[in-house]
Amino acid sequence: xxxxxxxxxxxxxxxxxxxxxxxxxxxxxxxxxxxxxxxxxxxxxxxxxxxxxxxxxxxxxxxxxxxxxxxxxxxxxxxxxxxxxxxxxxxxxxxxxxxxxxxxxxxxxxxxxxxxxxxxxxxxxxxxxxxxxxxxxxxxxxxxxxxxxxxxxxxxxxxxxxxxxxxxxxxxxxxxxxxxxxxxxxxxxxxxxxxxxxxxxxxxxxxxxxxxxxxxxxxxxxxxxxxxxxxxxxxxxxxxxxxxxxxxxxxxxxxxxxxxxxxxxxxxxxxxxxxxxxxxxxxxxxxxxxxxxxxxxxxxxxxxxxxxxxxxxxxxxxxxxxxxxxxxxxxx
Amino acid sequence: xxxxxxxxxxxxxxxxxxxxxxxxxxxxxxxxxxxxxxxxxxxxxxxxxxxxxxxxxxxxxxxxxxxxxxxxxxxxxxxxxxxxxxxxxxxxxxxxxxxxxxxxxxxxxxxxxxxxxxxxxxxxxxxxxxxxxxxxxxxxxxxxxxxxxxxxxxxxxxxxxxxxxxxxxxxxxxxxxxxxxxxxxxxxxxxxxxxxxxxxxxxxxxxxxxxxxxxxxxxxxxxxxxxxxxxxxxxxxxxxxxxxxxxxxxxxxxxxxxxxxxxxxxxxxxxxxxxxxxxxxxxxxxxxxxxxxxxxxxxxxxxxxxxxxxxxxxxxxxxxxxxxxxxxxxxxxxxxxxxxxxxxx
Numbered sequence: 248x249x250x251x252x253x254x255x256x257x258x259x260x261x262x263x264x265x266x267x268x269x270x271x272x273x274x275x276x277x278x279x280x281x282x283x284x285x286x287x288x289x290x291x292x293x294x295x296x297x298x299x300x301x302x303x304x305x306x307x308x309x310x311x312x313x314x315x316x317x318x319x320x321x322x323x324x325x326x327x328x329x330x331x332x333x334x335x336x337x338x339x340x341x342x343x344x345x346x347x348x349x350x351x352x353x354x355x356x357x358x359x360x361x362x363x364x365x366x367x368x369x370x371x372x373x374x375x376x377x378x379x380x381x382x383x384x385x386x387x388x389x390x391x392x393x394x395x396x397x398x399x400x401x402x403x404x405x406x407x408x409x410x411x412x413x414x415x416x417x418x419x420x421x422x423x424x425x426x427x428x429x430x431x432x433x434x435x436x437x438x439x440x441x442x443x444x445x446x447x448x449x450x451x452x453x454x455x456x457x458x459x460x461x462x463x464x465x466x467x468x469x470x471x472x473x474x475x476x477x478x479x480x481x482x483x484x485x486x487x488x489x490x491x492x493x494x495x496x497x498x499x500x501x502x503x504x505x506x507x508x509x510x511x512x513x514x515x516x517x518x519x520x521x522x523x524x525x526x527x528x529x530x531x532x533x534x535x536x537x538x539x540x541x542x543x544x545x546x547x548x549x550x551x552x553x554x555x556x557x558x559x560x561x562x563x564x565x566x567x568x569x570x571x572x573x574x575x576x577x578x579x
Numbered sequence: 580x581x582x583x584x585x586x587x588x589x590x591x592x593x594x595x596x597x598x599x600x601x602x603x604x605x606x607x608x609x610x611x612x613x614x615x616x617x618x619x620x621x622x623x624x625x626x627x628x629x630x631x632x633x634x635x636x637x638x639x640x641x642x643x644x645x646x647x648x649x650x651x652x653x654x655x656x657x658x659x660x661x662x663x664x665x666x667x668x669x670x671x672x673x674x675x676x677x678x679x680x681x682x683x684x685x686x687x688x689x690x691x692x693x694x695x696x697x698x699x700x701x702x703x704x705x706x707x708x709x710x711x712x713x714x715x716x717x718x719x720x721x722x723x724x725x726x727x728x729x730x731x732x733x734x735x736x737x738x739x740x741x742x743x744x745x746x747x748x749x750x751x752x753x754x755x756x757x758x759x760x761x762x763x764x765x766x767x768x769x770x771x772x773x774x775x776x777x778x779x780x781x782x783x784x785x786x787x788x789x790x791x792x793x794x795x796x797x798x799x800x801x802x803x804x805x806x807x808x809x810x811x812x813x814x815x816x817x818x819x820x821x822x823x824x825x826x827x828x829x830x831x832x833x834x835x836x837x838x839x840x841x842x843x844x845x846x847x848x849x850x851x852x853x854x855x856x857x858x859x860x861x862x863x864x865x866x867x868x869x870x871x872x873x874x875x876x877x878x879x880x881x882x883x884x885x886x887x888x889x890x891x892x893x894x895x896x897x898x899x900x901x902x903x904x905x906x907x908x909x910x911x912x913x914x915x916x917x918x919x920x921x922x923x924x
Contacts, residue, residue: 315738323715
């Protein structure tokens with residue numbers, strides 16, 4: 248965990264940059280690559296300054312081909328390196344789905360542990376910053392349906408740094424999705440130096456007793472704001488940051504619902520088959536005795552994320568919709 | 580475009596052979612070893628002692644010639660399901676291969692001293708991976724190469740092109756071997772591509788591409804040896820197109836009578852890579868019937884011992900389903916593991 252040390256206030260993309268820098272410095276097996284990650288430092292500058300510091304053998308640009316980036320990374324991981332591959336936007340992962348489904352997630356299984364994939368694939372995801380088509384997709388549920396991978400989505404700079412370093416140390420492939428809205432939208436005190444935070448743990452961000460708001464990534468901030476508004480009306484909401492979607496820390500979710508009796512799950516992917524459905528199902532299986540109202544989901548609509556920026560905020564769950572859902576579960 | 584050949588159809592050398600007599604004998608032995616496995620594996624399959632099996636009869640030289648140039652602990656092999664002959668020559672134990680085609684996970688992991696990835700089923704997905712393996716070997720300062728095999732149908736896949744592009748951009752020490760056996764199950768090469776030679780596609784990536792007579796062991800071996808030397812020297816990848824023919828069905832479940840003429844198969848059988856290499860050895864005075872008989876007996880004994888060894892491996896246990904999904908059992912896999920051990924769900 249985090250030792251006593253100095254902190255600095257930085258944003259999430261700076262935290263990612265620090266983590267990558269520390270990983271490259273600490274482990275010579277770590278290599279960083281993807282489209283524009285080298286000279287340009289990444290479209291969001293996540294790898295800014297790293298190629299000059301570590302050279303073109305360790306931080307390099309690749310041709311524009313997502314399937315090959317993932318396949319290449321799989322091969323490099325099998326042959327003894329610790330690749331960290333960047334896909335420019337999570338919505339660009341689709342050409343690589345064969346590599347992900349057929350091999351990334353099952354290479355350990357299909358070679359009985361002879362070849363393993365200690366690989367991290369980073370990708371920005373989610374809306375809220377008026378991007379063009381496909382750039383705001385939230386495909387985490389597709390990734391969570393792949394056996395053999397882990398899926399991590401941090402919600403703050405401090406968590407992003409420690410979780411990314413843990414993901415790079417992890418012996419299994421990890422998808423590390425970073426909410427674009429949070430890159431420069433949140434700043435927080437982040438410890439200096441190397442530290443890791445455990446994967447597979449959900450955390451209570453705010454304690455409350457009336458209902459549990461369960462979210463991850465960019466939606467944690469929305470839930471925290473909703474909780475602040477509700478608190479002014481005397482309703483104390485608990486906010487849970489799922490943080491690792493696979494493996495899911497179900498006990499922490501159940502524990503929260505045991506306390507509050509009500510749950511609202513918030514995510515920005517489309518509702519049907521989204522990861523919030525998984526959370527709701529697990530609560531139905533394991534927390535039914537505590538529930539005093541049906542679990543309600545607040546999610547994106549069952550439509551592609553709208554590339555028309557004037558109305559995109561109607562798609563992405565906001566404080567108003569979260570509070571409406573809270574009223575529903577409270578009135579039940 | 581030239582088709583590289585060293586042997587006439589009857590095995591008579593067309594020109595000086597770039598191998599020593601003892602090397603030629605070793606090469607023939609490797610061909611026969613692969614053929615013996617293939618013939619006996621089909622028998623096991625018909626006895627219900629193997630699962631679905633993809634025979635490689637007719638394609639031995641195309642695989643063996645490449646594998647003879649590789650060192651199993653140093654280099655890497657990423658084969659498709661058709662490359663059991665390459666796997667045998669590369670050093671995979673026969674018992675493991677029997678288990679593998681028995682769909683027993685005990686056959687899925689190569690021994691530590693053999694860098695072979697389990698046979699790939701999805702088409703051409705291993706090409707970018709092989710480029711990554713090759714690049715990683717180079718970054719780690721090892722003078723090692725990776726060899727990846729696909730069929731002619733695989734060249735239609737995006738991953739073939741993306742993988743070649745990556746390999747060429749990074750000068751990866753890689754051999755991309757396409758066994759052009761004329762058919763992607765029932766679809767002939769002419770319906771897969773307009774280009775006459777797959778090797779021409781190398782020009783699109785700025786790398787050498789060669790077409791070799793895939794039923795001529797000497798030719799494949801010579802071409803692969805040169806490509807390996809180039810790769811080890813840091814000169815990048817080579818695309819090798821081996822012209823050959825799938826004499827046998829696509830798999831033990833396939834009926835090629837539905838889509839191709841038997842005349843075609845018969846014509847190719849007359850160019851059998853093993854008969855051809857034997858013809859070469861006889862021509863050079865290196866082989867006779869007595870040696871052939873002794874080799875046959877040796878190979879049969881080796882095969883029977885491998886079957887016995889495979890039979891001694893107990894069937895996979897139910898909980899192996901959730902093992903090796905992650906390095907450690909995660910909560911959901913742990914719950915399944917407990918259930919599969921007779922615990923509660």
